[in-house]
Amino acid sequence: MVDYDVIIAGAGTGGSTAAYTLAKRGHSVLLIDRKERYNIGNKTCGDAIGSHHIIELRELTGIPELPKGIVEYDVNGIDLIAPDRDHRLRMEGPTTTGMSFNRLKMGQWFVGQAESAGVEVLASTRVKKLLFDDGKVSGVKVSIEGGPDKDYTARIVVDATGATGVLRMQMPETSPIEQQIASEDRMVAWRDIYETPDFEFETPDYLEIFWNQDETLGGYTWVFPQGKHRVNVGNGVMTIEGHRNPKDIQYDFVKKTWIDTWGEIKVLDSSGGVAPIRRPIDTMVDDNFMLVGDAACQVNPIHGGGIGSSMLGGAHAGIIASEALERNDTSIESLWPYNPRYHKSYGMKQAALDIFRWFLLNITNDDIDFAFKKQIIKASDLLDTSMTGEVKFGAGEKFKRLVAGFGKIPLLLRVSKVAGLMNDIRAVYARYPDSPKGLAAWKEQLVPIYETAKVA
Numbered sequence: 236m237v238d239y240d241v242i243i244a245g246a247g248t249g250g251s252t253a254a255y256t257l258a259k260r261g262h263s264v265l266l267i268d269r270k271e272r273y274n275i276g277n278k279t280c281g282d283a284i285g286s287h288h289i290i291e292l293r294e295l296t297g298i299p300e301l302p303k304g305i306v307e308y309d310v311n312g313i314d315l316i317a318p319d320r321d322h323r324l325r326m327e328g329p330t331t332t333g334m335s336f337n338r339l340k341m342g343q344w345f346v347g348q349a350e351s352a353g354v355e356v357l358a359s360t361r362v363k364k365l366l367f368d369d370g371k372v373s374g375v376k377v378s379i380e381g382g383p384d385k386d387y388t389a390r391i392v393v394d395a396t397g398a399t400g401v402l403r404m405q406m407p408e409t410s411p412i413e414q415q416i417a418s419e420d421r422m423v424a425w426r427d428i429y430e431t432p433d434f435e436f437e438t439p440d441y442l443e444i445f446w447n448q449d450e451t452l453g454g455y456t457w458v459f460p461q462g463k464h465r466v467n468v469g470n471g472v473m474t475i476e477g478h479r480n481p482k483d484i485q486y487d488f489v490k491k492t493w494i495d496t497w498g499e500i501k502v503l504d505s506s507g508g509v510a511p512i513r514r515p516i517d518t519m520v521d522d523n524f525m526l527v528g529d530a531a532c533q534v535n536p537i538h539g540g541g542i543g544s545s546m547l548g549g550a551h552a553g554i555i556a557s558e559a560l561e562r563n564d565t566s567i568e569s570l571w572p573y574n575p576r577y578h579k580s581y582g583m584k585q586a587a588l589d590i591f592r593w594f595l596l597n598i599t600n601d602d603i604d605f606a607f608k609k610q611i612i613k614a615s616d617l618l619d620t621s622m623t624g625e626v627k628f629g630a631g632e633k634f635k636r637l638v639a640g641f642g643k644i645p646l647l648l649r650v651s652k653v654a655g656l657m658n659d660i661r662a663v664y665a666r667y668p669d670s671p672k673g674l675a676a677w678k679e680q681l682v683p684i685y686e687t688a689k690v691a
């Protein structure tokens with residue numbers, strides 16, 4: 236006899252959505268978070284999300300509309316800005332309309348929805364250890380603030396502890412789940428939220444992303460207004476060899492270039508954070524065990540947004556776990572369909588964008604300025620690619636860009652090679668195995684493509 240059908244470690248957007256989905260289907264769920272109940276959702280974030288994620292989530296789970304108080308400002312598009320700051324691409328489309336929101340209220344709403352659906356929430360409680368029975372996951376050991384450690388058992392345990400992946404790291408060496416995330420696949424970031432009484436943002440409904448390889452190699456600076464006199468501003472960098480500390484970048488480059496131009500400012504919040512930046516974990520399930528959200532690396536590798544995809548991951552995991560529980564079979568084979576389901580909705584695109592990430596790491600400010608100026612890269616390409624991870628140029632369009640890009644042919648050839656690799660990886664994901672037996676052979680097809688991408 237177990238204590239719960241499912242125990243979920245971490246009540247962020249991923250864990251809360253999985254919990255909500257399962258409880259709505261009649262399962263008993265314990266959702267545990269180390270934060271105090273009133274503080275769940277409080278997190279370093281750019282506080283922006285595309286509406287398409289919320290719409291997809293509603294279709295999958297039937298979760299109600301986000302209440303008005305959560306949304307701070309509607310977003311109508313994103314401006315991508317070249318290092319020279321003279322050239323920009325305005326992206327306006329289904330993936331770039333959305334909202335900036337109050338992070339704490341958003342988190343509170345999600346965990347509240349789970350609670351109303353019947354989930355038992357255990358806050359101020361740290362999940363310390365995975366428990367095993369006969370070599371298979373069987374529950375968790377927790378430490379409750381001010382009390383003794385306690386064990387809880389369940390038929391399925393979900394790790395939704397965010398970027399740390401506390402439980403993923405405790406899976407045995409024999410598990411097909413990767414325990415560690417390479418340092419080159421992480422982003423570290425710093426962000427501040429300011430009121431700017433002296434400065435008015437002219438178009439607060441457009442978010443701005445600035446590239447500058449000399450300052451934020453492979454990452455970017457964001458300036459996300461949250462109204463005419465309020466802004467969320469930060470920067471993130473990949474933790475590759477020689478990377479700079481984003482806090483130093485913030486109070487040097489970002490301060491000089493943006494913050495100092497806003498006159499007197501009032502600091503509302505200031506903190507750092509980490510996110511995994513790569514394709515999703517190759518298998519997000521093992522016997523009686525699942526991964527959701529940042530713990531499963533379900534983050535967009537280009538812009539680091541992961542709230543929408545963690546909710547999608549949570550919904551897909553919840554649906555598959557529910558079906559497995561109903562069959563009374565929570566083995567890896569039975570939970571396996573979560574992998575292809577997630578890949579189809581988001582993982583395949585993530586994997587292709589992971590290729591593009593390496594390209595962005597390997598080009599110079601000069602290359603980016605040139606590509607923006609000569610329109611070798613257009614907003615419509617980036618919109619298409621950000622929607623599907625696919626890169627499509629017709630023959631005529633290829634020729635036009637070849638003419639425009641004359642003078643930087645090697646760069647053009649690299650763009651074309653990267654586009655090919657992105658399409659190759661999509662094809663590999665379309666062949667994702669339908670059982671764990673095919674995983675090792677499938678992974679062998681991935682490796683050479685990523686190795687080529689790293690130096691393309």
Ligand SMILES: Cc1cc2nc3c(=O)[nH]c(=O)nc-3n(C[C@H](O)[C@H](O)[C@H](O)COP(=O)(O)OP(=O)(O)OC[C@H]3O[C@@H](n4cnc5c(N)ncnc54)[C@H](O)[C@@H]3O)c2cc1C
Nearest residue numbers: 245247248249269281282283362397508528529540541542
């Ligand atoms: C600086 C920064 C800016 C970002 N900006 C954006 C943005 O603008 N838009 C966007 O979509 N995404 C953004 N992201 C990414 C986004 O925040 C994450 O992808 C998303 O929150 C992942 O949700 P999650 O539920 O997986 O994890 P989290 O939201 O991190 O939730 C994990 C939960 O687990 C709990 N937990 C951790 N360890 C334990 C433990 N041992 N025991 C119990 N509980 C535990 C934590 O308290 C937390 O509540 C940003 C990330 C960073 C770092």
